[in-house]
Amino acid sequence: MPRSNDRVAEGLSELADLLAITGGDPYRVRAYEKAARSVALYPIDIDELDAKALDAIPAVGPRISKKIIQLRDGGHLEELDELRAQVPAGLRSLLSVPGLGPKRAHQVYEELRVASIPDLLEALEHQRLRELHGWGPTSEARLAAAIEQYQQAGGRMQLGVALALAEELVGGLASVPAVNEVTYAGSLRRMRETVGDIDLLAASSNPAAVMEAFSRLPQLAEVPARGPTKATGITVTGIHVDVRVVPPSSWGAALVYFTGSKAHNIHLRRMAQRAGLKLSEYGLERIDDGKMLASATEEQVYGALGLAFVPPTLREDRGEIEAALEGSLPRLVDxxxxxxxxxxxxxxxxxxxxxxxxxxxxxxxxxxxxxxxxxxxxxxxxxxxxxxxxxxxxxxxxxxxxxxxxxxxxxxxxxxxxxxxxxxxxxxxxxxxxxxxxxxxxxxxxxxxxxxxxxxxxxxxxxxxxxxxxxxxxxxxxxxxxxxxxxxxxxxxxxxxxxxxxxxxxxxxxxxxxxxxxxxxxxxxxxxxxxxxxxxxxxxxxxxxxxxxxxxxxxxxxxxxxxxxxxxxxxxxx
DNA sequence: GCCGTTTTCGGCCCGACTGTTTTCAGTCG
Known part of the structure; x- marks a missing residue:
């Protein structure tokens, strides 16, 4: 689960946003914002702190320390619940659109009943915003551009968020006895700057036990799809997590298969094909007699293709396969x-x-x-x-x-x-x-x-x-x-x-x-x-x-x- | 709501930028 500091900071931050939207005292709003940031970045885990120690956190006073304890221990805060009842759920998301602050969010809700980003797009389409006081065609156009920029992230999360979550999930599965190996794969292992969903890969000769353990991970709110070796979960924060279990003997081939970008994998498979081989998530095998040439480790798979080991961060088909072939991959900074x-x-x-x-x-x-x-x-x-x-x-x-x-x-x-x-x-x-x-x-x-x-x-x-x-x-x-x-x-x-x-x-x-x-x-x-x-x-x-x-x-x-x-x-x- | 070498009240990060105004409000870094 997320560190208590992050969970509590999120609660304080939501409180600040909702107060701002409902026109609360701006200095109170700022006090909550400052406290949220301070708690999130506080080096000590707040689970270890009593009321007096909490009060010593910068920007946290007696009132906020009480709220922190409520958020930490009960998860609920009366004031927050009341504000949530007043403000539609989607309205807060408007604050994440650059250029749209609490005042304008309040205004579009009060005057146009706009309470979400889709509502906002519809209002833009009908040019209804320009009728409001303080708005005009230019501000409409700027807002439209800002929303587009915001949506280009397309539901992808930042690397830092994905990695923290993935490491928790991997940690949760690593302690399961049936699991031989487990790690995250996909664009996250390539460390792309944003990640769409989290791909987990496990090696085990008892996939059913792994599936069972996955379904019970406390971070998952539901597991909408679950087969014998493959499942999809959705976290409490709405992030998709896919897990795939392979036999231990296929670990390396599966890692290669589930880590490389589409282009990298196609390039590898084409190379294999030309050599009379077939590359899949189970291994590299010879087509004529079906003999398995490599599968247990990534080094073996790349090696059997005549390639040096390609670091995961390079697997984008941007020249790394050619370089691995001629032995000219760079020594990367570490x-x-x-x-x-x-x-x-x-x-x-x-x-x-x-x-x-x-x-x-x-x-x-x-x-x-x-x-x-x-x-x-x-x-x-x-x-x-x-x-x-x-x-x-x-x-x-x-x-x-x-x-x-x-x-x-x-x-x-x-x-x-x-x-x-x-x-x-x-x-x-x-x-x-x-x-x-x-x-x-x-x-x-x-x-x-x-x-x-x-x-x-x-x-x-x-x-x-x-x-x-x-x-x-x-x-x-x-x-x-x-x-x-x-x-x-x-x-x-x-x-x-x-x-x-x-x-x-x-x-x-x-x-x-x-x-x-x-x-x-x-x-x-x-x-x-x-x-x-x-x-x-x-x-x-x-x-x-x-x-x-x-x-x-x-x-x-x-x-x-x-x-x-x-x-x-x-x-x-x- | 926090805080204190302006200390228990009265401040609180300041100024630029933008688009709307026709003197300013909202947002951002």
Whole structure:
């Protein structure tokens, strides 16, 4: 089951949304939002905390701690139930459409009885929104575009959500005695950025016992289809989970079959066919005499086809089979190669954890170095100042080196519409490392956007461009620029591009990262952590890099500190 | 509803952007 912190945070977050929609005190709404975020990111499991300890969670006071206990222990909250009775179930989903907030959601419900996204689409079709106060044809068009963007995710969930759930389900089945092997397969094992449903694969000589155990998994609300070796379940959160059981002797072939993309599998089967072989989920067999050549492990199956083992993240038919044939698959960057995180925040700006807490967490990750890169003053709501930055630098220097962790003082600058940055060049030169990112003015012409990025890339103090396309998966499309021109500028200037590991960013994505590496660009795989728990997001960034064929050599935070520092100096003295 | 080197009340992350207005409301980062 989900961690109690997540379940409770979801309850508080729903409370905040419903309060906002019904016109509740905005400061109360914000209090619940802040508490929800704080609980979700709190490093300690709230199951272990009593009322007094709950009260010590930042942004949680005596009233919310009582509500947390109710949500945690009983699962119900009177106030939440009352609000749910007032607000139609679908209305809250409107808040997930970019550009539509609580006020407008309330308005469309009160005046047009629109209570869901389908209702909203129908109202748009009949041009009924433009009749409302404050709306017009342009806002209708913007809303329509936003819904389309939102729906393009098409019911797919983010990698992080899918992986957490899949690991719970796999854990639940792994403890069953009849199960020899169990794992997740499909697009999730390939670590695609979004996943439609979860595919589980188990090896067992007693499939009935596995089916029985699957049906009893506490995460599943129902099991609408169940055969002898195959079943489909739907989780309490509405996610489809398919499970398939194969004999232990077919484990490798089944893994190959259920992991590769359609194109990858077709390519493999065609290769087999040409060699007089047949590849299925049961194994690779010779057609003329039916002799089984390989089936137990993936290595054997690929090997019998004359191929090197293809890592799951590459199985998209994007050249990996040809490379496996000629033995030129790259050595992919791995989690263990990463020596430090180069983009993190503290509670000096919008992070949840203090500098000391972030440093301690980085030590637990056994990092050799950590860059602290809080927001810069142009992001006005963060209230960063020169004085605060300098005070943080002094505090950071005092912690530097302890526990073998070296600290770099940085900042995440804002690339303005004209490509200029926070602070003056003299002050910028005092930082160890600077990330520069786009946080505003997302829509401009391709040429203007290209020039804007190149100007930041060429700034002598800028080391990394953060989340270069500024996309938010299922929420905001990537900005539009000339990728080749930008990448060539980055390679020339010695500015790295980030692979941001946040599950709703994964930016650069796999394909752009690959193009960047091909053009000689160095990359930084960073978490953009806003809490200690976010440091764990690195695996998603590393997976994205693997999907982009990225080698450790291309990733600056796999390098030893001395080499990293030379890169950060960009050929000048600091 | 939370919080406190403006401390038990009265603030609360600030400013840009957009489309609608004709001086502003809603949304976002």
């Amino acid at each position: 989690l263990g190669d990463i020596r430090g995180d180069l983009h993190t925040h503290t509670n000096l700006t919008d992070g949840m954890a203090s500098l000391e807490e972030m440093v301690a967490a980085a030590r637990r990750h056994r990092y050799r170095y950590l860059a602290v890169t809080d927001h810069a003053p142009l992001m006005a709501m963060q209230r960063m100042t020169t004085e605060k930055a300098l005070a943080q630098r002094a505090a950071l220097r005092a912690l530097d080196g302890a526990g073998g962790l070296r600290l770099l003082h940085g900042s995440e600058l804002n690339i303005q519409a004209d490509g200029s940055l926070d602070w003056d060049d003299d002050f910028l030169a005092g930082f160890d490392l600077l990330v520069a990112s786009i946080h505003s003015a997302f829509s401009m012409s391709r040429d203007e956007m290209t020039a804007r990025l190149i100007k930041a890339i060429e700034h002598p103090a800028v080391n990394i461009i953060g989340h270069p396309t500024a996309r938010s998966i299922g929420h905001r499309p990537p900005i539009v620029f000339d990728a080749k021109a930008v990448f060539d500028a980055a390679a020339r200037a010695g500015t790295a591009l980030e692979i941001n590991s946040f599950p709703d960013r994964l930016d650069l994505d796999d394909e752009l990262a690959r193009l960047a590496q091909d053009r000689g660009v160095k990359l930084a795989i960073s978490t953009d952590a806003h809490a200690t728990r976010h440091l764990d997001h690195l695996r998603y960034g590393v997976a994205t890099a693997q999907r982009g064929w990225i080698r450790p050599e291309s990733v600056i935070n796999t390098w030893p500190l001395a080499r990293l520092r030379r890169f950060l100096a960009k050929g000048r003295h600091r």
